[in-house]
């Protein structure tokens with residue numbers, strides 16, 4: 001069975017936290033490295049040491065400007 005190039009995923013923006021993507025996703029960084037998963041938390045605060053993934057560094061920080 002051929003894989004559909006684009007399938008439905010859900011993106012949940014956590015208040016003062018990451019963007020949580022649920023569904024089969026392939027994320028490619030600027031070097032072409034990929035993350036293939038069905039659940040991924042993307043950092044929105046810029047503090048993660050595991051970019052683009054959230055590593056929890058946002059906890060205890062001031063609220064995000066846009067929540």
Ligand code: FES
Pocket residue numbers: 016017018019042043044045046047048053054055056057058059
């Ligand atoms: S949103 Fe969690 S470390 Fe940035």
